[in-house]
Amino acid sequence: MQMSLPHTDVSPEPHQPRPPLRHRSYVFIALFAATLTLATGWLSSTISYSPAGVISQGYGFPFAWKVIDASCPPPCIQANGTFYDWFAFAGDLLFFIAITYLIVLYSLRKRQALRTVLESRKLLGLLALLVIALAAGNYAYDSVYGTGNHWTGYGILELDHYSFQNANLLTLWIRNYGPGTVTLTNLSITDGSGAQAVFPIFVSIDPNTMGSIAENTTGQGLRLTQSGVYRAAVVTSRNSQITFTVTWT
Known part of the structure:
Protein backbone atom coordinates (compact mmCIF):
# COMPACT_ATOMS: atom_id res chain seq x y z
CA MET A 1 0.00 0.00 0.00
CA GLN A 2 1.45 3.29 -1.05
CA MET A 3 0.75 6.58 0.62
CA SER A 4 1.16 9.79 -1.26
CA LEU A 5 1.70 13.12 0.35
CA PRO A 6 -0.32 16.02 -0.90
CA HIS A 7 1.58 18.05 -3.44
CA THR A 8 2.18 21.61 -2.41
CA ASP A 9 3.39 24.20 -4.85
CA VAL A 10 6.23 26.02 -3.10
CA SER A 11 7.65 28.87 -5.13
CA PRO A 12 10.88 30.60 -4.09
CA GLU A 13 10.61 34.00 -2.55
CA PRO A 14 11.34 36.77 -5.00
CA HIS A 15 14.86 38.21 -4.81
CA GLN A 16 14.90 41.35 -2.77
CA PRO A 17 16.79 44.06 -4.66
CA ARG A 18 19.61 45.72 -2.81
CA PRO A 19 18.41 49.07 -1.50
CA PRO A 20 20.16 51.95 -3.28
CA LEU A 21 22.44 54.36 -1.47
CA ARG A 22 20.63 57.19 0.19
CA HIS A 23 21.66 60.81 -0.07
CA ARG A 24 23.52 60.76 3.26
CA SER A 25 25.68 57.92 1.98
CA TYR A 26 26.66 60.08 -0.97
CA VAL A 27 27.44 62.94 1.41
CA PHE A 28 29.70 60.60 3.40
CA ILE A 29 31.46 59.49 0.20
CA ALA A 30 32.07 63.08 -0.92
CA LEU A 31 33.32 64.24 2.49
CA PHE A 32 35.57 61.21 2.99
CA ALA A 33 37.06 61.61 -0.50
CA ALA A 34 37.64 65.34 0.11
CA THR A 35 39.39 64.47 3.38
CA LEU A 36 41.77 62.09 1.63
CA THR A 37 42.42 64.55 -1.21
CA LEU A 38 43.25 67.42 1.14
CA ALA A 39 45.38 65.15 3.33
CA THR A 40 47.59 64.39 0.33
CA GLY A 41 48.42 68.11 0.30
CA TRP A 42 51.20 67.12 2.71
CA LEU A 43 52.28 64.10 0.66
CA SER A 44 55.27 64.91 -1.55
CA SER A 45 54.75 63.02 -4.80
CA THR A 46 57.08 64.78 -7.26
CA ILE A 47 60.30 66.77 -7.06
CA SER A 48 62.36 68.54 -9.71
CA TYR A 49 65.32 70.91 -9.83
CA SER A 50 65.79 73.83 -12.22
CA PRO A 51 69.15 75.15 -13.46
CA ALA A 52 68.42 78.24 -11.36
CA GLY A 53 68.76 76.14 -8.21
CA VAL A 54 65.04 76.19 -7.44
CA ILE A 55 63.37 73.08 -6.06
CA SER A 56 59.82 72.36 -7.22
CA GLN A 57 57.97 69.92 -4.97
CA GLY A 58 54.59 68.57 -5.98
CA TYR A 59 52.04 67.46 -3.40
CA GLY A 60 48.97 65.31 -3.98
CA PHE A 61 48.02 61.81 -5.09
CA PRO A 62 47.65 60.43 -7.69
CA PHE A 63 48.16 63.84 -9.33
CA ALA A 64 50.20 66.66 -7.81
CA TRP A 65 47.64 69.43 -7.27
CA LYS A 66 49.94 71.69 -5.25
CA VAL A 67 53.46 72.79 -6.23
CA ILE A 68 55.84 74.69 -3.98
CA ASP A 69 58.82 76.42 -5.60
CA ALA A 70 61.60 76.94 -3.09
CA SER A 71 65.24 77.92 -2.96
CA CYS A 72 65.75 75.16 -0.40
CA PRO A 73 63.57 72.28 0.83
CA PRO A 74 60.63 72.99 3.17
CA PRO A 75 60.49 74.15 5.89
CA CYS A 76 63.12 76.55 4.54
CA ILE A 77 62.00 80.11 5.28
CA GLN A 78 63.42 81.30 1.96
CA ALA A 79 60.92 79.19 0.04
CA ASN A 80 58.64 81.32 -2.07
CA GLY A 81 55.70 80.50 -4.29
CA THR A 82 52.85 78.01 -3.97
CA LEU A 93 38.92 64.05 -5.74
CA LEU A 94 37.16 61.95 -8.38
CA PHE A 95 39.74 59.20 -7.88
CA PHE A 96 39.01 58.97 -4.15
CA ILE A 97 35.25 59.33 -4.70
CA ALA A 98 35.30 56.30 -7.01
CA ILE A 99 37.32 54.20 -4.55
CA THR A 100 35.19 55.21 -1.57
CA TYR A 101 31.98 54.54 -3.50
CA LEU A 102 33.05 51.00 -4.37
CA ILE A 103 34.15 50.26 -0.80
CA VAL A 104 30.90 51.60 0.68
CA LEU A 105 28.82 49.70 -1.87
CA TYR A 106 30.61 46.44 -1.12
CA SER A 107 30.51 46.96 2.66
CA LEU A 108 26.78 47.68 2.71
CA ARG A 109 26.09 44.44 0.85
CA LYS A 110 27.80 42.58 3.67
CA ARG A 111 26.55 44.62 6.61
CA GLN A 112 23.45 46.73 6.24
CA ALA A 113 23.91 47.90 9.83
CA LEU A 114 26.91 49.87 8.63
CA ARG A 115 24.53 52.25 6.87
CA THR A 116 23.39 53.64 10.21
CA VAL A 117 26.97 54.50 11.13
CA LEU A 118 27.88 56.06 7.79
CA GLU A 119 24.74 58.17 7.67
CA SER A 120 24.84 59.41 11.26
CA ARG A 121 24.72 63.17 11.63
CA LYS A 122 27.57 63.07 14.13
CA LEU A 123 29.96 61.32 11.74
CA LEU A 124 29.04 63.56 8.81
CA GLY A 125 29.50 66.62 11.00
CA LEU A 126 32.94 65.46 12.13
CA LEU A 127 33.97 64.79 8.54
CA ALA A 128 32.79 68.25 7.48
CA LEU A 129 34.85 69.84 10.27
CA LEU A 130 37.84 67.73 9.26
CA VAL A 131 37.56 68.91 5.65
CA ILE A 132 37.46 72.54 6.80
CA ALA A 133 40.43 71.99 9.12
CA LEU A 134 42.50 70.32 6.39
CA ALA A 135 41.70 73.06 3.87
CA ALA A 136 42.60 75.78 6.37
CA GLY A 137 45.72 73.89 7.43
CA ASN A 138 46.91 73.54 3.85
CA TYR A 139 46.44 77.23 3.18
CA ALA A 140 48.10 78.26 6.45
CA TYR A 141 51.07 76.01 5.71
CA ASP A 142 51.31 77.29 2.14
CA SER A 143 51.07 80.94 3.17
CA VAL A 144 54.43 80.58 4.93
CA TYR A 145 55.95 80.26 1.47
CA GLY A 146 53.58 82.67 -0.21
CA THR A 147 50.71 81.74 -2.48
CA GLY A 148 50.98 82.71 -6.12
CA ASN A 149 54.02 83.76 -8.13
CA HIS A 150 56.50 85.78 -6.09
CA TRP A 151 59.48 85.12 -8.34
CA THR A 152 58.96 88.07 -10.70
CA GLY A 153 62.27 89.79 -11.25
CA TYR A 154 64.34 86.89 -9.97
CA GLY A 155 66.20 84.72 -12.43
CA ILE A 156 69.57 83.24 -13.31
CA LEU A 157 70.92 84.94 -16.43
CA GLU A 158 73.65 83.52 -18.62
CA LEU A 159 75.13 84.73 -21.88
CA ASP A 160 74.14 82.14 -24.47
CA HIS A 161 76.07 83.65 -27.39
CA TYR A 162 76.98 86.99 -28.93
CA SER A 163 78.13 88.48 -32.21
CA PHE A 164 79.77 91.58 -33.66
CA GLN A 165 77.83 92.09 -36.90
CA ASN A 166 79.88 95.06 -38.05
CA ALA A 167 81.91 97.88 -36.59
CA ASN A 168 80.49 99.10 -33.28
CA LEU A 169 77.39 96.84 -33.35
CA LEU A 170 77.18 94.22 -30.61
CA THR A 171 74.33 91.75 -30.15
CA LEU A 172 73.90 89.67 -27.00
CA TRP A 173 71.62 86.66 -26.58
CA ILE A 174 70.88 86.14 -22.88
CA ARG A 175 69.13 83.09 -21.46
CA ASN A 176 67.00 83.22 -18.31
CA TYR A 177 66.92 79.95 -16.36
CA GLY A 178 64.16 81.25 -14.08
CA PRO A 179 62.31 80.93 -11.88
CA GLY A 180 60.82 84.37 -12.63
CA THR A 181 60.61 86.83 -15.51
CA VAL A 182 63.54 89.25 -15.52
CA THR A 183 63.37 92.75 -17.01
CA LEU A 184 66.60 94.38 -18.16
CA THR A 185 66.69 98.17 -17.86
CA ASN A 186 70.26 99.12 -18.68
CA LEU A 187 73.21 97.93 -20.78
CA SER A 188 76.78 99.19 -20.53
CA ILE A 189 79.70 98.21 -22.76
CA THR A 190 83.21 98.96 -21.48
CA ASP A 191 86.54 98.46 -23.21
CA GLY A 192 89.93 97.70 -21.68
CA SER A 193 90.80 101.38 -21.20
CA GLY A 194 87.62 102.14 -19.29
CA ALA A 195 85.76 103.90 -22.10
CA GLN A 196 82.09 103.12 -21.78
CA ALA A 197 78.81 103.31 -23.67
CA VAL A 198 75.57 103.16 -21.68
CA PHE A 199 72.12 102.40 -23.10
CA PRO A 200 68.70 102.45 -21.41
CA ILE A 201 66.81 99.33 -22.51
CA PHE A 202 63.59 97.50 -21.72
CA VAL A 203 63.88 93.78 -22.39
CA SER A 204 61.80 91.19 -20.51
CA ILE A 205 62.97 87.57 -20.57
CA ASP A 206 60.60 84.85 -19.40
CA PRO A 207 61.86 81.76 -17.56
CA ASN A 208 63.60 79.19 -19.78
CA THR A 209 63.63 81.54 -22.76
CA MET A 210 66.21 83.75 -24.42
CA GLY A 211 66.20 87.49 -25.14
CA SER A 212 68.44 89.53 -27.41
CA ILE A 213 69.94 93.01 -27.12
CA ALA A 214 71.59 94.84 -30.02
CA GLU A 215 73.27 98.24 -29.59
CA ASN A 216 75.54 100.39 -31.74
CA THR A 217 78.21 102.26 -29.79
CA THR A 218 79.03 104.78 -32.54
CA GLY A 219 76.78 107.49 -31.12
CA GLN A 220 78.58 107.35 -27.77
CA GLY A 221 82.10 107.44 -29.14
CA LEU A 222 83.08 103.90 -28.19
CA ARG A 223 84.85 102.11 -31.00
CA LEU A 224 84.70 98.33 -31.07
CA THR A 225 87.76 96.78 -32.69
CA GLN A 226 88.62 93.25 -33.70
CA SER A 227 90.49 91.25 -31.03
CA GLY A 228 89.16 93.66 -28.43
CA VAL A 229 87.86 92.39 -25.08
CA TYR A 230 84.81 94.12 -23.60
CA ARG A 231 82.67 93.94 -20.50
CA ALA A 232 78.94 93.95 -21.20
CA ALA A 233 76.91 94.60 -18.05
CA VAL A 234 73.12 94.49 -17.79
CA VAL A 235 71.06 95.86 -14.92
CA THR A 236 67.70 94.36 -13.97
CA SER A 237 64.57 96.06 -12.69
CA ARG A 238 65.63 94.95 -9.20
CA ASN A 239 68.89 96.87 -9.61
CA SER A 240 70.95 93.70 -9.89
CA GLN A 241 73.93 93.85 -12.24
CA ILE A 242 75.25 90.92 -14.27
CA THR A 243 78.49 91.28 -16.22
CA PHE A 244 79.63 89.23 -19.22
CA THR A 245 82.96 89.27 -21.03
CA VAL A 246 82.87 89.32 -24.84
CA THR A 247 85.75 89.19 -27.33
CA TRP A 248 85.67 90.19 -30.98
CA THR A 249 87.60 87.35 -32.59
Whole structure:
Protein backbone atom coordinates (compact mmCIF):
# COMPACT_ATOMS: atom_id res chain seq x y z
CA MET A 1 0.00 0.00 0.00
CA GLN A 2 1.45 3.29 -1.05
CA MET A 3 0.75 6.58 0.62
CA SER A 4 1.16 9.79 -1.26
CA LEU A 5 1.70 13.12 0.35
CA PRO A 6 -0.32 16.02 -0.90
CA HIS A 7 1.58 18.05 -3.44
CA THR A 8 2.18 21.61 -2.41
CA ASP A 9 3.39 24.20 -4.85
CA VAL A 10 6.23 26.02 -3.10
CA SER A 11 7.65 28.87 -5.13
CA PRO A 12 10.88 30.60 -4.09
CA GLU A 13 10.61 34.00 -2.55
CA PRO A 14 11.34 36.77 -5.00
CA HIS A 15 14.86 38.21 -4.81
CA GLN A 16 14.90 41.35 -2.77
CA PRO A 17 16.79 44.06 -4.66
CA ARG A 18 19.61 45.72 -2.81
CA PRO A 19 18.41 49.07 -1.50
CA PRO A 20 20.16 51.95 -3.28
CA LEU A 21 22.44 54.36 -1.47
CA ARG A 22 20.63 57.19 0.19
CA HIS A 23 21.66 60.81 -0.07
CA ARG A 24 23.52 60.76 3.26
CA SER A 25 25.68 57.92 1.98
CA TYR A 26 26.66 60.08 -0.97
CA VAL A 27 27.44 62.94 1.41
CA PHE A 28 29.70 60.60 3.40
CA ILE A 29 31.46 59.49 0.20
CA ALA A 30 32.07 63.08 -0.92
CA LEU A 31 33.32 64.24 2.49
CA PHE A 32 35.57 61.21 2.99
CA ALA A 33 37.06 61.61 -0.50
CA ALA A 34 37.64 65.34 0.11
CA THR A 35 39.39 64.47 3.38
CA LEU A 36 41.77 62.09 1.63
CA THR A 37 42.42 64.55 -1.21
CA LEU A 38 43.25 67.42 1.14
CA ALA A 39 45.38 65.15 3.33
CA THR A 40 47.59 64.39 0.33
CA GLY A 41 48.42 68.11 0.30
CA TRP A 42 51.20 67.12 2.71
CA LEU A 43 52.28 64.10 0.66
CA SER A 44 55.27 64.91 -1.55
CA SER A 45 54.75 63.02 -4.80
CA THR A 46 57.08 64.78 -7.26
CA ILE A 47 60.30 66.77 -7.06
CA SER A 48 62.36 68.54 -9.71
CA TYR A 49 65.32 70.91 -9.83
CA SER A 50 65.79 73.83 -12.22
CA PRO A 51 69.15 75.15 -13.46
CA ALA A 52 68.42 78.24 -11.36
CA GLY A 53 68.76 76.14 -8.21
CA VAL A 54 65.04 76.19 -7.44
CA ILE A 55 63.37 73.08 -6.06
CA SER A 56 59.82 72.36 -7.22
CA GLN A 57 57.97 69.92 -4.97
CA GLY A 58 54.59 68.57 -5.98
CA TYR A 59 52.04 67.46 -3.40
CA GLY A 60 48.97 65.31 -3.98
CA PHE A 61 48.02 61.81 -5.09
CA PRO A 62 47.65 60.43 -7.69
CA PHE A 63 48.16 63.84 -9.33
CA ALA A 64 50.20 66.66 -7.81
CA TRP A 65 47.64 69.43 -7.27
CA LYS A 66 49.94 71.69 -5.25
CA VAL A 67 53.46 72.79 -6.23
CA ILE A 68 55.84 74.69 -3.98
CA ASP A 69 58.82 76.42 -5.60
CA ALA A 70 61.60 76.94 -3.09
CA SER A 71 65.24 77.92 -2.96
CA CYS A 72 65.75 75.16 -0.40
CA PRO A 73 63.57 72.28 0.83
CA PRO A 74 60.63 72.99 3.17
CA PRO A 75 60.49 74.15 5.89
CA CYS A 76 63.12 76.55 4.54
CA ILE A 77 62.00 80.11 5.28
CA GLN A 78 63.42 81.30 1.96
CA ALA A 79 60.92 79.19 0.04
CA ASN A 80 58.64 81.32 -2.07
CA GLY A 81 55.70 80.50 -4.29
CA THR A 82 52.85 78.01 -3.97
CA PHE A 83 50.72 77.13 -6.99
CA TYR A 84 47.47 75.16 -7.15
CA ASP A 85 46.36 73.02 -10.08
CA TRP A 86 42.60 72.78 -9.66
CA PHE A 87 42.22 70.32 -12.55
CA ALA A 88 44.62 67.93 -10.80
CA PHE A 89 42.74 68.52 -7.54
CA ALA A 90 39.46 67.58 -9.24
CA GLY A 91 41.12 64.47 -10.69
CA ASP A 92 42.34 63.39 -7.25
CA LEU A 93 38.92 64.05 -5.74
CA LEU A 94 37.16 61.95 -8.38
CA PHE A 95 39.74 59.20 -7.88
CA PHE A 96 39.01 58.97 -4.15
CA ILE A 97 35.25 59.33 -4.70
CA ALA A 98 35.30 56.30 -7.01
CA ILE A 99 37.32 54.20 -4.55
CA THR A 100 35.19 55.21 -1.57
CA TYR A 101 31.98 54.54 -3.50
CA LEU A 102 33.05 51.00 -4.37
CA ILE A 103 34.15 50.26 -0.80
CA VAL A 104 30.90 51.60 0.68
CA LEU A 105 28.82 49.70 -1.87
CA TYR A 106 30.61 46.44 -1.12
CA SER A 107 30.51 46.96 2.66
CA LEU A 108 26.78 47.68 2.71
CA ARG A 109 26.09 44.44 0.85
CA LYS A 110 27.80 42.58 3.67
CA ARG A 111 26.55 44.62 6.61
CA GLN A 112 23.45 46.73 6.24
CA ALA A 113 23.91 47.90 9.83
CA LEU A 114 26.91 49.87 8.63
CA ARG A 115 24.53 52.25 6.87
CA THR A 116 23.39 53.64 10.21
CA VAL A 117 26.97 54.50 11.13
CA LEU A 118 27.88 56.06 7.79
CA GLU A 119 24.74 58.17 7.67
CA SER A 120 24.84 59.41 11.26
CA ARG A 121 24.72 63.17 11.63
CA LYS A 122 27.57 63.07 14.13
CA LEU A 123 29.96 61.32 11.74
CA LEU A 124 29.04 63.56 8.81
CA GLY A 125 29.50 66.62 11.00
CA LEU A 126 32.94 65.46 12.13
CA LEU A 127 33.97 64.79 8.54
CA ALA A 128 32.79 68.25 7.48
CA LEU A 129 34.85 69.84 10.27
CA LEU A 130 37.84 67.73 9.26
CA VAL A 131 37.56 68.91 5.65
CA ILE A 132 37.46 72.54 6.80
CA ALA A 133 40.43 71.99 9.12
CA LEU A 134 42.50 70.32 6.39
CA ALA A 135 41.70 73.06 3.87
CA ALA A 136 42.60 75.78 6.37
CA GLY A 137 45.72 73.89 7.43
CA ASN A 138 46.91 73.54 3.85
CA TYR A 139 46.44 77.23 3.18
CA ALA A 140 48.10 78.26 6.45
CA TYR A 141 51.07 76.01 5.71
CA ASP A 142 51.31 77.29 2.14
CA SER A 143 51.07 80.94 3.17
CA VAL A 144 54.43 80.58 4.93
CA TYR A 145 55.95 80.26 1.47
CA GLY A 146 53.58 82.67 -0.21
CA THR A 147 50.71 81.74 -2.48
CA GLY A 148 50.98 82.71 -6.12
CA ASN A 149 54.02 83.76 -8.13
CA HIS A 150 56.50 85.78 -6.09
CA TRP A 151 59.48 85.12 -8.34
CA THR A 152 58.96 88.07 -10.70
CA GLY A 153 62.27 89.79 -11.25
CA TYR A 154 64.34 86.89 -9.97
CA GLY A 155 66.20 84.72 -12.43
CA ILE A 156 69.57 83.24 -13.31
CA LEU A 157 70.92 84.94 -16.43
CA GLU A 158 73.65 83.52 -18.62
CA LEU A 159 75.13 84.73 -21.88
CA ASP A 160 74.14 82.14 -24.47
CA HIS A 161 76.07 83.65 -27.39
CA TYR A 162 76.98 86.99 -28.93
CA SER A 163 78.13 88.48 -32.21
CA PHE A 164 79.77 91.58 -33.66
CA GLN A 165 77.83 92.09 -36.90
CA ASN A 166 79.88 95.06 -38.05
CA ALA A 167 81.91 97.88 -36.59
CA ASN A 168 80.49 99.10 -33.28
CA LEU A 169 77.39 96.84 -33.35
CA LEU A 170 77.18 94.22 -30.61
CA THR A 171 74.33 91.75 -30.15
CA LEU A 172 73.90 89.67 -27.00
CA TRP A 173 71.62 86.66 -26.58
CA ILE A 174 70.88 86.14 -22.88
CA ARG A 175 69.13 83.09 -21.46
CA ASN A 176 67.00 83.22 -18.31
CA TYR A 177 66.92 79.95 -16.36
CA GLY A 178 64.16 81.25 -14.08
CA PRO A 179 62.31 80.93 -11.88
CA GLY A 180 60.82 84.37 -12.63
CA THR A 181 60.61 86.83 -15.51
CA VAL A 182 63.54 89.25 -15.52
CA THR A 183 63.37 92.75 -17.01
CA LEU A 184 66.60 94.38 -18.16
CA THR A 185 66.69 98.17 -17.86
CA ASN A 186 70.26 99.12 -18.68
CA LEU A 187 73.21 97.93 -20.78
CA SER A 188 76.78 99.19 -20.53
CA ILE A 189 79.70 98.21 -22.76
CA THR A 190 83.21 98.96 -21.48
CA ASP A 191 86.54 98.46 -23.21
CA GLY A 192 89.93 97.70 -21.68
CA SER A 193 90.80 101.38 -21.20
CA GLY A 194 87.62 102.14 -19.29
CA ALA A 195 85.76 103.90 -22.10
CA GLN A 196 82.09 103.12 -21.78
CA ALA A 197 78.81 103.31 -23.67
CA VAL A 198 75.57 103.16 -21.68
CA PHE A 199 72.12 102.40 -23.10
CA PRO A 200 68.70 102.45 -21.41
CA ILE A 201 66.81 99.33 -22.51
CA PHE A 202 63.59 97.50 -21.72
CA VAL A 203 63.88 93.78 -22.39
CA SER A 204 61.80 91.19 -20.51
CA ILE A 205 62.97 87.57 -20.57
CA ASP A 206 60.60 84.85 -19.40
CA PRO A 207 61.86 81.76 -17.56
CA ASN A 208 63.60 79.19 -19.78
CA THR A 209 63.63 81.54 -22.76
CA MET A 210 66.21 83.75 -24.42
CA GLY A 211 66.20 87.49 -25.14
CA SER A 212 68.44 89.53 -27.41
CA ILE A 213 69.94 93.01 -27.12
CA ALA A 214 71.59 94.84 -30.02
CA GLU A 215 73.27 98.24 -29.59
CA ASN A 216 75.54 100.39 -31.74
CA THR A 217 78.21 102.26 -29.79
CA THR A 218 79.03 104.78 -32.54
CA GLY A 219 76.78 107.49 -31.12
CA GLN A 220 78.58 107.35 -27.77
CA GLY A 221 82.10 107.44 -29.14
CA LEU A 222 83.08 103.90 -28.19
CA ARG A 223 84.85 102.11 -31.00
CA LEU A 224 84.70 98.33 -31.07
CA THR A 225 87.76 96.78 -32.69
CA GLN A 226 88.62 93.25 -33.70
CA SER A 227 90.49 91.25 -31.03
CA GLY A 228 89.16 93.66 -28.43
CA VAL A 229 87.86 92.39 -25.08
CA TYR A 230 84.81 94.12 -23.60
CA ARG A 231 82.67 93.94 -20.50
CA ALA A 232 78.94 93.95 -21.20
CA ALA A 233 76.91 94.60 -18.05
CA VAL A 234 73.12 94.49 -17.79
CA VAL A 235 71.06 95.86 -14.92
CA THR A 236 67.70 94.36 -13.97
CA SER A 237 64.57 96.06 -12.69
CA ARG A 238 65.63 94.95 -9.20
CA ASN A 239 68.89 96.87 -9.61
CA SER A 240 70.95 93.70 -9.89
CA GLN A 241 73.93 93.85 -12.24
CA ILE A 242 75.25 90.92 -14.27
CA THR A 243 78.49 91.28 -16.22
CA PHE A 244 79.63 89.23 -19.22
CA THR A 245 82.96 89.27 -21.03
CA VAL A 246 82.87 89.32 -24.84
CA THR A 247 85.75 89.19 -27.33
CA TRP A 248 85.67 90.19 -30.98
CA THR A 249 87.60 87.35 -32.59
